[in-house]
Amino acid sequence: MTTRVVFKKASRWYGPVMALNDVSFELGPGVYGLLGPNGAGKSSLLKMASGQLRPSQGTVELLGRPAFGSPEVFHAVGLCSDTDAMFEDFTGLQFVSSLLSLNGFDRAQAHKLATEAIEIVDLKDAMHRRVGGYSKGMRQRIKLAQALAHQPEVLFLDEPLTGMDPQNRKRISDLMKRLGDEGRTVLVSTHILHELEQVTRRVLLIHNGRVLAEGDLGEIRDLLDRHPRSVRIKAKDTRGLARELVTLPDLVSLNLEDATQNLLAEIRKPDAFFTKVQEVSATYGVEEMWVTDENLESVFSYLVSK
């Protein structure tokens, strides 16, 4: 395997705050998910991987060189950062092609590559408009275009699907998969497990600056499924619904909240539970359903305690 990104006992702190703690892993070709709740250290890890931050301890290598202080690697590295910053007065095409010129492409090459990348992210119709006037989803896509345009071997994508509609999420997810299949290394961060499942099965689980687990998404999914999740349901006939749900094997507890008359269920396998609720929703008049700890924080705390 061609190893392109190597973290060796890398730590990073900002003053007294530890952002990343003793992290070691290696990445070769393919798509890797970086999964963790907000504040877990995903962005710090990506910034170190992409040479923006130097490790306080340990080493980070990108394409065989120290990631920090080796700008030459950016011929073969693309970054879509989490910051919503761009050259606001530039058009989409101008934005991407001017960044390509920094890679050494001449005007004609830059124009060609920029147009191709913009087509890939489906922004061709808007490429002559100012990026300052783009919607959130369009801004994400043009950021992605500038990361892809020079066809890098390694791509770092920090929350790339933020603000995109379902159609474009699917398009970009497929694109990430394709890039991985082509032999590129794609490290994509997210705090939404479901998004990652559509792209890859290889993940790094990160929490409180530590990589908790590294491996197949299925194993992590199993771990997550063992952790009870709380679901709150608002329905017209909560008692009838409760009678229906109480027979489910993975139900841990079921309560009727006094104040709201909502049903509060603790479950182990959310997918099976959601399917069941969907089946009977018309019968019992289910109006709303929400997972109270969808935030990965609680799940990760659970994993840490295991």
Added chain:
Amino acid sequence: MSNESTPLAIRPTWPGARDVFAISIERMLPRPRSFWVFLLLALPVLLAVLLRIYPPKGLPLTGFELYGVVVALFFVRNLLPLVALLFGSALISDAVDSKTLTYFLTRPVSRLSIFLGEFMAYLVTVLTLTVPCVVLTYLVLCVGTPQGAGFGAADLVRDLGACALTLFTYGAVFALLGVSLKRPLIPGLLFLFVWEGFVANFPGDAPNYTLSAYARSLIRHRPSEEGLAELFSKFFGVGESVLTLGIVGVIALALAIWIFSRREYVISS
């Protein structure tokens, strides 16, 4: 397309700087800051127009001498250092504040190229704003006077050179301040109005340690100081002034690049 066999080499300094410049100039020139600075620089032109329309009675100066006073006092002594502070100190911090520095730092260009590209964009921007104002001031005060517009044209060219050198030196000093301090504006203002403003006019050797005294020495066609003013206005030779301003500018620029090349920029969302 990049692949495993692509040789990874940093881009040469000047082509990299040129490409950074091309991006930066498009972002720097059309900013509101440029508009306000242009208005500031246009104030001497307005003053020149007023002096032509309502010439003060008994003023013992020709139009050309008056132009010399305006260039020395308003442009070189006060406005250009202020403009250099506004632009120079924000050279890198603007890109940090707007979070766009990441786009430069994650491309195969050296930090030296990035800084030089930004500095060139600064120089071109401020010269684009300054040159028309100086030329207009000259034209307003000299055209139609008994000496004629052609008189002192060579001095105008030299004055533009003096303005460029002033902007270069102060710009480099304030760029150094900008990469060294988080909030460079107040220290910059103190430097301009306390150190440069007062010390340059002290008697004795004190003005040797100010940029202002060398910069004003480049304007040779102003009326000479008389009496007490002469005592408090030290002037240097043109060669000495050019050399001093040039050396200070280059040293400040080198230090600023050295700091910028080693600094880590934490840009978060």
